[in-house]
Amino acid sequence: xxxxxxxxxxxxxxxxxxxxxxFSKAANxxxxxxxxxxxxxxxxxxxxxxxxxxxxxxxxxWLTSNLIHWKELDRGDHLAALRAA
Numbered sequence: 001x002x003x004x005x006x007x008x009x010x011x012x013x014x015x016x017x018x019x020x021x022x023f024s025k026a027a028n029x030x031x032x033x034x035x036x037x038x039x040x041x042x043x044x045x046x047x048x049x050x051x052x053x054x055x056x057x058x059x060x061x062w063l064t065s066n067l068i069h070w071k072e073l074d075r076g077d078h079l080a081a082l083r084a085a
Contacts, residue, residue, distance in 0.1 A: 016023040025043060026032035032043040033051045040058070042051040 013023050013025070015021075024032075024034065029044055029046055031046045031050050033047050033054055034041055035054050035058070038058075040051050040055045042048060
């Protein structure tokens with residue numbers, strides 16, 4: 001970990017493996033995105049664009065599947081509906 005153990009005292013991959021967690025990755029600095037429910041996460045800065053695309057696609061899917069309900073809401077309830085989603 002390139003001498004960063006002073007800042008981060010463990011390697012996340014090692015810790016997740018110790019705790020029987022699920023860890024997946026791509027080659028160093030390659031874009032890599034994982035989505036689980038409402039969480040979309042990227043491995044590194046190269047993952048920013050594909051992560052945003054996945055998050056936008058999920059939001060669009062949610063909006064289109066809930067459009068009928070969206071139209072029924074009062075204007076002030078839109079933010080509350082997004083927070084609840």
